[in-house]
Every structure is written in C-alpha cells, then in structure tokens.
Amino acid sequence: MSEHIVPVKVYVSIFLALMVGTAVTVLAAFQDFPGALNVIVAMTIAVVKATLVVLYFMHVRYSARLIWVIVASALFWMGILFALTFSDYWTRGWL
Amino acid sequence: METFVPPVPSRINYINAQYGLKSWLLTKDHKRIALLYLGSISFFFFIGGLYAMAIRLELLTPQADLLQSTTYNKVFTQHGIIMVFFFLIPSIPATLGNFLVPMMIGAKDLAFPRINLLSWYIYMLGGIVTIYALLAGGVDTGWTFYTPFSTTFSNSYVVATGLGIFINGFSSILTGLNFIVTIHTMRAPGMTWFRLPLFIWAHYATSLIMILGTPVIAITILLLAFERVAHIGIFDPAVGGDPVLFQHLFWFYSHPAVYIMVLPGMGIISELIANFSRKNIFGYSFVAFSSLAIAVFGFLVWGHHLFVASQSVYAGMIFSFLSFAVAIPSAIKVFNWTATLYKASISYDTPMLYALGFIGLFTIGGMTGLFLAALAVDVHLSDTYFVVAHFHYIMVGGTLLAYLGGLHYWWPKITGRMYPEGWGRFSALVVFIGFNLTFLPQFILGYMGMPRRYHVYPAEFQVLHVLSTAGASILGVGLLIPLFYLMWSMRYGKVAPGNPWHLPGLEWRTQSPPPTENFDYTPVVTWEAYEFAPPEETEVVGKFHDKVPEKA
Amino acid sequence: MAESYVEHEASHPALQHHFENLEQQREAGTLGMWVFLVTEIMFFGGMFLAYTLYRSKFPEAFAIASNHLDIKLGAINTAVLILSSFTMAMAVYSTQVGKLRAQIIYLVLTIVLGLAFLGIKGVEYHEKYVDHLIPGTLIPGNPFNPDPHAMHLTQGVLMQHVQMFYWIYFAMTGMHALHMIIGVGLLSVILYFSVKGRYSPEYHNPVEVAGLYWHFVDIVWIFLFPLLYLLGRHLGGH
Ligand code: HEM
Numbered sequence: 070m071s072e073h074i075v076p077v078k079v080y081v082s083i084f085l086a087l088m089v090g091t092a093v094t095v096l097a098a099f100q101d102f103p104g105a106l107n108v109i110v111a112m113t114i115a116v117v118k119a120t121l122v123v124l125y126f127m128h129v130r131y132s133a134r135l136i137w138v139i140v141a142s143a144l145f146w147m148g149i150l151f152a153l154t155f156s157d158y159w160t161r162g163w164l
Numbered sequence: 165m166e167t168f169v170p171p172v173p174s175r176i177n178y179i180n181a182q183y184g185l186k187s188w189l190l191t192k193d194h195k196r197i198a199l200l201y202l203g204s205i206s207f208f209f210f211i212g213g214l215y216a217m218a219i220r221l222e223l224l225t226p227q228a229d230l231l232q233s234t235t236y237n238k239v240f241t242q243h244g245i246i247m248v249f250f251f252l253i254p255s256i257p258a259t260l261g262n263f264l265v266p267m268m269i270g271a272k273d274l275a276f277p278r279i280n281l282l283s284w285y286i287y288m289l290g291g292i293v294t295i296y297a298l299l300a301g302g303v304d305t306g307w308t309f310y311t312p313f314s315t316t317f318s319n320s321y322v323v324a325t326g327l328g329i330f331i332n333g334f335s336s337i338l339t340g341l342n343f344i345v346t347i348h349t350m351r352a353p354g355m356t357w358f359r360l361p362l363f364i365w366a367h368y369a370t371s372l373i374m375i376l377g378t379p380v381i382a383i384t385i386l387l388l389a390f391e392r393v394a395h396i397g398i399f400d401p402a403v404g405g406d407p408v409l410f411q412h413l414f415w416f417y418s419h420p421a422v423y424i425m426v427l428p429g430m431g432i433i434s435e436l437i438a439n440f441s442r443k444n445i446f447g448y449s450f451v452a453f454s455s456l457a458i459a460v461f462g463f464l465v466w467g468h469h470l471f472v473a474s475q476s477v478y479a480g481m482i483f484s485f486l487s488f489a490v491a492i493p494s495a496i497k498v499f500n501w502t503a504t505l506y507k508a509s510i511s512y513d514t515p516m517l518y519a520l521g522f523i524g525l526f527t528i529g530g531m532t533g534l535f536l537a538a539l540a541v542d543v544h545l546s547d548t549y550f551v552v553a554h555f556h557y558i559m560v561g562g563t564l565l566a567y568l569g570g571l572h573y574w575w576p577k578i579t580g581r582m583y584p585e586g587w588g589r590f591s592a593l594v595v596f597i598g599f600n601l602t603f604l605p606q607f608i609l610g611y612m613g614m615p616r617r618y619h620v621y622p623a624e625f626q627v628l629h630v631l632s633t634a635g636a637s638i639l640g641v642g643l644l645i646p647l648f649y650l651m652w653s654m655r656y657g658k659v660a661p662g663n664p665w666h667l668p669g670l671e672w673r674t675q676s677p678p679p680t681e682n683f684d685y686t687p688v689v690t691w692e693a694y695e696f697a698p699p700e701e702t703e704v705v706g707k708f709h710d711k712v713p714e715k716a
Numbered sequence: 717m718a719e720s721y722v723e724h725e726a727s728h729p730a731l732q733h734h735f736e737n738l739e740q741q742r743e744a745g746t747l748g749m750w751v752f753l754v755t756e757i758m759f760f761g762g763m764f765l766a767y768t769l770y771r772s773k774f775p776e777a778f779a780i781a782s783n784h785l786d787i788k789l790g791a792i793n794t795a796v797l798i799l800s801s802f803t804m805a806m807a808v809y810s811t812q813v814g815k816l817r818a819q820i821i822y823l824v825l826t827i828v829l830g831l832a833f834l835g836i837k838g839v840e841y842h843e844k845y846v847d848h849l850i851p852g853t854l855i856p857g858n859p860f861n862p863d864p865h866a867m868h869l870t871q872g873v874l875m876q877h878v879q880m881f882y883w884i885y886f887a888m889t890g891m892h893a894l895h896m897i898i899g900v901g902l903l904s905v906i907l908y909f910s911v912k913g914r915y916s917p918e919y920h921n922p923v924e925v926a927g928l929y930w931h932f933v934d935i936v937w938i939f940l941f942p943l944l945y946l947l948g949r950h951l952g953g954h
C-alpha cells in the first residue's frame with residue numbers, strides 16, 4: 070500500500086473552490102431567503118467546504134477504507150449526541 | 165517454515181533488564197508502564213476504600229455521630245470520584261490491558277510507547293490535582309457534579325477537582341487511542357481478527373468508548389469550571405441556560421463510561437471461562453461482536469439517568485426502550501459463558517472462582533438495571549439505595565472481581581512468581597461473602613425508601629445498615645489478604661514457568677516474566693483462539709496434569 | 717506444534733524498534749492522528765450541541781448578538797485559514813516529491829498565516845473587551861455590560877440571552893484559538909526537524925500527521941464562521 074501523491078493542480082483547484090465557497094456564503098447571508106433557507110444554504114456550503122478539505126487536503130479520497138469508517142463514525146456519534154438530546158428538548162412541550 | 169524450537173530462556177526479562185528509578189520513570193516498555201499504573205491505581209483504590217469505611221461507619225447508627233452533614237457530603241463525593249475516575253476507569257485497561265494487549269497479539273509494544281508513558285504522567289498529574297483539591301477542603305457535589313449546585317451554590321473545591329478529572333480524561337483518551345491503533349496495525353503475522361483473544365475484542369470496544377465519550381465529559385467539565393469562575397454560562401438558568409443540559413452531556417459520557425469499567429472485565433472473564441474450562445468459548449463471534457454492540461448501544465441509553473430530572477416523557481420512553489435493548493448483548497455474553505461451562509472439565513483455581521462470582525453478581529447487577537430502566541419503577545427507586553446496590557453489583561461485583569481474577573491469572577506472567585493458591589481461594593471466598601452481605605441489604609433498603617447520600621435515617625432501617633457495614637468489614641479483610649500475599653509472593657512465591665496454566669494464548673508462549681521485546685522473534689500465528697493443544701504435545705507440570713484437555 | 721518466526725528487515729534510521737517496517741510505522745501514525753481527530757470532533761461536539769440548543773431557544777437574541785461581530789475580520793480570517801490549509805497541503809506535497817526547500821518555505825508560510833489568524837482574532841477579542849461584551853465576570857473588573865443602544869436590542873429580547881451568545885462565542889472561538897496555538901507549536905517542531913533534513917520521500921509521516929491536525933482546525937472554523945458571524949445578517953444588521 071504505497072501512498073498516492075495528489076497533483077498540485079488538484080490542490081490549487083480545491084483552494085480556489087474553498088475561496089469561492091467563502092465568498093458565496095457571505096453573499097448569501099445578506100439575502101433574505103424564506104423560512105429556514107438561510108441556515109440551510111449556509112450549512113450546505115460549510116459541509117461542502119469541509120468535505121473538500123477532508124477528501125483532498127486530508128487525502129481521505131485516496132485512503133484506506135478504515136479511514137472512511139473512522140470519519141463516518143465520528144459523524145455518526147455526533148448524530149447520536151444531537152438526536153437523543155433533542156429527543157428531549159423537542160418533545161418537552163408536547164404534554 | 166522450520167519446526168518449532170523453543171527459544172533458550174534467557175534470564176534477562178523486562179524487570180531486571182535495567183535498574184534504577186530512572187529506568188522506571190522514563191521507561192517506554194508497556195509492561196513497566198503497566199506496573200507504574202498498577203502501583204498508582206492501587207494507591208487510589210486504597211484512598212477510595214478509606215472513604216468507603218468512613219461512610220459505612222457513619223451509617224451504623226441512625227444519627228449523625230461520626231461525621232457532620234457537610235463532611236459526610238464530601239466523603240461520599242470523594243469516594244465516588246476517586247473510585248470511578250482514578251480506579252475503575254483505568255483499572256483493567258491501564259494495567260492488565262497495557263501489559264497484555266501487545267503480548268496477546270504478538271507485538272513488541274503498543275504503537276506509541278511514548279504516548280503510553282505520557283498517559284501515565286497525565287494520570288498522575290490529574291491525581292495530584294484532585295488530591296490537592298481534597299486536602300485543600302474537598303468537594304461536596306456528588307461524583308456527578310450536577311448543576312446548578314456545582315456551578316453556583318457549592319462552596320467547595322469544584323474547580324480544582326474538575327480540573328483533576330479533566331486532566332485525567334486525557335490519559336484515558338490516550339490509552340484508548342493507543343489500543344485501537346495497536347490492534348489495527350501491530351498484529352503478528354497470522355493473527356487475524358477472528359483469532360484475537362476475546363480480551364482484545366473487549367479492549368477494542370472499551371477503547372472506542374474512551375475516545376468517543378471522554379472528550380464530551382472533558383468539555384463539559386471545562387465549561388462547568390469556567391462557568392463557576394465567570395458566574396455565567398450555558399448551564400445557568402439566570403441567563404436562560406438549562407441545568408439539565410449538563411445532565412445530558414455528563415451522562416452521554418458517564419453511561420458509556422460504566423461500560424468502560426465493565427467491558428474489560430468481561431474480556432477477562434471470557435479468557436478465564438474458556439481457559440479454565442479448557443474449551444473454546446461457546447459462540448466466539450457472538451461474544452466478540454457483543455462487545456462492539458455494547459460499545460455502540462451504550463451510547464443510546466444515557467437518558468435513563470434523567471427520568472425524574474424533568475426530561476420529556478417522550479424522551480424517557482425512547483431511553484427506556486433502548487435501555488432494555490442494551491441488556492441484550494450483555495445477556496448474550498452471560499449465556500455464552502454458562503454454555504461454555506456446560507460439560508467442561510473445570511479447574512476451580514482462584515481466577516476461576518472470581519470468574520464464577522462475576523457471572524452471578526454481574527447478572528444481578530444487570531437485571532436490577534432493567535428494573536431501574538422501567539419508567540414507573542424508577543420513579544420509586546431513583547436516588548435510593550437500590551441504585552447504589554445496582555451499580556455496586558456491577559462495579560464491585562463485576563469489575564473489581566474480574567480485575568482480581570485477571571490479576572491472579574496473569575500474576576505469574578507479570579512477576580514470574582506463583583501466588584499462594586490456598587490463600588487465593590480463601591480470599592476469593594471472603595470477598596464474595598463480604599460483598600453480598602454489604603450490598604444485598606442495600607437493595608432492600610432502597611426498595612423500602614432509604615434515599616442515597618443521606619447519613620441520618622429512620623431507626624427502622626438500622627438492622628439492614630448494620631448488616632451492610634458488617635459485610636463491608638468482611639469485604640475489606642478479603643481485599644487486604646491478597647494485598648499481603650501478592651506482595652509476599654513477589655519475593656517468596658514459587659518460581660513460575662513460562663506457561664504455568666498450559667494454555668495456547670500467545671502471552672504464554674514466552675518466558676515469565678517476558679523479555680523487554682516480549683518475544684525473541686515475531687511469532688507467526690497458525691492456530692485459532694483457545695485452540696487447546698493435544699495433551700501429549702504439552703509439557704505437563706503442575707496444575708492440569710491430571711486433566712485431559714478436550715481437543716479443539 | 718507448528719510454529720515459525722519471521723526475520724527482521726534491514727531498517728531505516730527513523731524506524732522505531734517496535735515496528736516491523738516503515739510502512740507499518742506510517743500506517744500507525746496516520747491512523748493514530750485520525751483517531752485523535754475523532755476525539756476532537758466529539759470535544760467540539762458538546763459546544764456545537766449547546767450552540768444549537770440555545771440558538772433555537774433564543775433566535776432573535778442570537779441574531780442581534782451575531783450582528784455585532786465583525787464580519788469583515790471574520791471573513792478575512794476564513795480566507796487566511798483556508799490559504800494556510802493550502803500551504804500546509806503543499807508542504808506535505810513538497811516533502812513527498814522531495815522538494816525540501818519548498819517544504820520549508822511552505823511550512824514557514826503556514827505558521828505565519830496561523831499567527832496572522834491569531835493576531836486578527838486578538839483584534840476582535842479586544843473590540844469585544846472595549847464594548848464590555850465579555851460574558852459574566854470572566855475578565856475581573858470588566859463585567860458584561862454592553863450599551864443596549866449600540867446592540868440594537870429589539871422589543872422583548874433580553875440582554876441575558878445576548879450574553880449567552882457571547883459565552884458560546886468565546887467558548888468556541890477560544891477553544892479553536894487554543895487549537896491554533898497548539899498547531900503552530902506543532903508545526904514549529906516539524907519545521908525545526910525539516911530544517912535539519914529529517915524528512916524525505918521515504919519518511920515524512922510526521923509532516924503528514926501534523927497536516928491532518930491543521931486541516932481539522934481549519935474545518936472547525938469553516939463551521940464556526942457561518943454559525944457565529946452570519947446568522948442574523950439577512951435581518952438587516954449594520
Ligand atoms: C453494565 C454495567 C453497568 C454499570 C457499571 C452501571 C452503573 C450505574 C451507576 C454508576 C449508576 C448510578 C448513577 C448515579 O450516580 O446516579 C447507575 C444507575 C442506573 N443504571 Fe446502571 N449500570 C450498568 C448497567 C446498567 C444496565 C444494563 C441498565 C439497564 C438496562 C442500567 C440502568 C440503570 C438505571 C436506569 C440507572 C438510574 C437509576 C436512577 O438513578 O434512578 N444500568 N448505573
């Protein structure tokens with residue numbers, strides 16, 4: 070299992086994409102979208118940016134499956150923390 | 165491949181390879197670090213035990229005679245903190261785990277020896293900070309640090325104690341990290357996942373909880389400490405904060421943490437049951453995967469500690485249901501252990517006595533957990549001695565017994581000396597009797613309505629309390645006996661051969677005590693876990709010589 | 717009993733005694749860092765949870781408080797950090813292909829950008845200090861006491877809830893800044909050894925692993941920036 074060397078071109082493109090993402094998220098923040106759309110847009114952009122960093126800068130795209138599992142499990146456990154805590158807060162008013 | 169030539173036993177081993185204090189304090193050898201941990205957790209166990217004695221003595225009578233309320237609050241708090249964070253959580257992983265994980269998988273050391281040593285120093289630093297807090301004036305919040313009492317009202321040393329626990333958490337994280345990486349990357353050739361001893365599976369599962377849960381308690385305690393300093397924070401109702409959020413975050417770690425305490429114990433029990441029955445464990449893969457299942461499901465049930473803490477009843481229902489589900493993997497283990505015993509040729513040596521004790525006591529502890537997880541029943545039992553009895557059945561009856569069993573079992577490997585078997589069996593019996601006498605009455609007390617954390621109680625309860633204190637004294641004696649004979653045996657015990665129990669595990673295929681690099685050559689594994697060699701090929705001395713092991 | 721043993725290979729000077737070969741050592745190092753990053757995710761997770769809870773409880777107060785953060789400095793800092801992630805990736809790349817001069821230059825750039833981020837953060841913190849926006853009595857003698865007019869408090873929004881936002885803001889950005897400081901320290905050590913010529917195409921796991929940490933810290937900020945700075949802008953800040 071020898072390592073994969075990512076070409077410079079890829080790094081540059083990812084860098085540019087991240088910069089564009091930052092600009093878009095700032096611009097979008099000043100638009101008044103209906104409902105919760107502002108939050109959704111901001112978080113989608115953040116997730117895309119983070120994914121790019123993880124896949125390319127951190128080489129996960131080229132890594133062993135174990136690394137994928139580790140990343141996924143971190144997100145899964147965050148999910149548990151959020152989901153079960155909010156199963157309390159969201160349902161407190163129901164009674 | 166050549167045929168097996170046993171390596172000439174060199175007299176150099178990890179203990180006499182180097183001399184002097186420095187060679188211990190700067191060692192990177194996982195076996196020496198395990199001994200450093202062994203010494204320090206024994207110290208903390210002793211301190212925790214002193215607090216326990218104070219509690220039991222005070223509870224002899226219905227009035228407050230020995231301790232006043234404020235002192236009593238501090239004593240039970242400090243007992244809990246020391247026992248949970250400085251004894252039970254590191255107990256098995258940091259000592260036996262540290263010693264055995266590399267040996268059982270055929271590695272020379274853990275993946276990060278320096279980080280391993282660092283984890284011990286962090287543990288000691290956390291311990292010293294905590295001891296400082298106790299000496300400076302102590303802490304009275306209960307080991308659970310519930311807000312807003314801990315943030316706003318308590319005027320004891322909450323910040324310093326919290327800091328000690330925060331620091332200590334990193335030692336646990338580093339141990340878990342080291343184990344996970346070691347088990348993934350350092351297995352000897354031929355040591356596939358399904359040839360791993362179940363002790364390793366249990367430690368792998370434990371490590372998952374350590375790395376996923378501990379950071380959450382770390383940030384929670386840190387926020388609590390800052391909140392105390394800044395007089396405002398996320399748990400503070402005065403700024404719209406919710407104290408129950410603290411309980412969510414605390415138990416997100418602390419329920420899984422009870423599995424940090426008991427899973428390694430289950431790993432030991434799997435070893436003991438299989439090896440002292442001289443049989444492969446019944447349903448190896450079920451036992452292995454149930455450890456992982458516990459690690460995952462253990463994170464889904466924390467809300468059963470909040471049933472009466474203003475948690476939404478809907479969340480209560482979810483958590484109650486999930487708590488019942490988490491009992492399944494534990495039950496699988498119990499069934500598989502008992503099935504292994506069926507028709508086996510069992511040797512009742514000291515470690516096995518502890519293992520059998522574990523099965524019974526853990527079952528009682530787990531079943532009473534289910535009582536508590538039933539919503540309506542918990543309304544009655546929450547915050548009573550029933551809860552106290554429940555978790556002591558698991559933490560003492562389970563983890564502590566497993567730890568003692570494991571310590572005896574591997575003692576010849578660790579020290580190169582046998583412990584005295586007669587004394588061993590005797591004290592195992594004393595511990596078992598003492599333990600039950602201490603904690604069985606507490607189930608009844610709790611059911612009758614004796615609240616926990618009180619030292620003044622109605623006179624009707626006195627008989628049961630006296631019984632409990634009597635049991636605790638017997639238990640204390642039962643724990644002191646091994647302390648003496650184990651120390652005695654280090655010098656005067658019978659010299660142990662490399663494989664005193666005649667077992668197939670890798671840790672037994674090297675000299676006792678092992679050399680610094682564990683094996684003279686990297687072993688190549690060609691056998692399954694718990695595959696017992698046909699008797700004629702095993703050198704027969706001592707223990708099992710009149711028993712014919714079953715063919716695997 | 718059939719058993720056999722494997723022999724040791726001839727070894728690289730950086731190979732530690734308990735590993736069989738450099739490949740195994742590298743695998744362990746990388747895996748170790750990833751496992752560590754999982755703990756970091758959970759560490760920040762607790763604070764993200766508190767953020768989500770209180771933002772959903774006090775949306776107006778959070779929007780108002782957020783509008784008082786300096787969006788320009790926040791955006792600049794985001795760019796600085798992304799650029800530093802890029803230079804970090806390039807430092808790893810340069811090591812992998814054996815361009816050792818470029819490696820040193822990129823490492824220095826990364827450290828400088830990291831320090832720039834911290835400097836800008838310091839300026840922001842100072843503004844908050846001047847406006848008495850540091851929550852509670854965290855800074856003795858300068859308790860939380862902002863001017864309600866300057867904050868544009870609207871009807872029914874409580875100053876306590878604004879304070880809650882600032883508590884979370886300082887907890888999260890403070891923890892993030894602490895991680896930046898540790899990262900800068902880590903990279904300085906790496907820089908020291910790379911100047912001494914320790915890393916090569918065969919052996920560069922420490923550079924890689926430090927890079928993983930650095931990118932992680934960047935990712936945390938990628939989330940903090942929109943969550944803390946941008947959430948109330950569309951309601952018309954200033
Ligand atoms: C396996 C090892 C276990 C350990 C080490 C353990 C430990 C503990 C501890 C320490 C507490 C008391 C917490 C406090 O200070 O308030 C506790 C309470 C509780 N345990 Fe367990 N437990 C275990 C298993 C279980 C299981 C399997 C269940 C149920 C399925 C369970 C259900 C409960 C419940 C519901 C409480 C809360 C009681 C109350 O406060 O009302 N436990 N346990």
Ligand SMILES: [Cu+2]
Nearest residue numbers: 419466468469
């Ligand atoms: Cu629990």
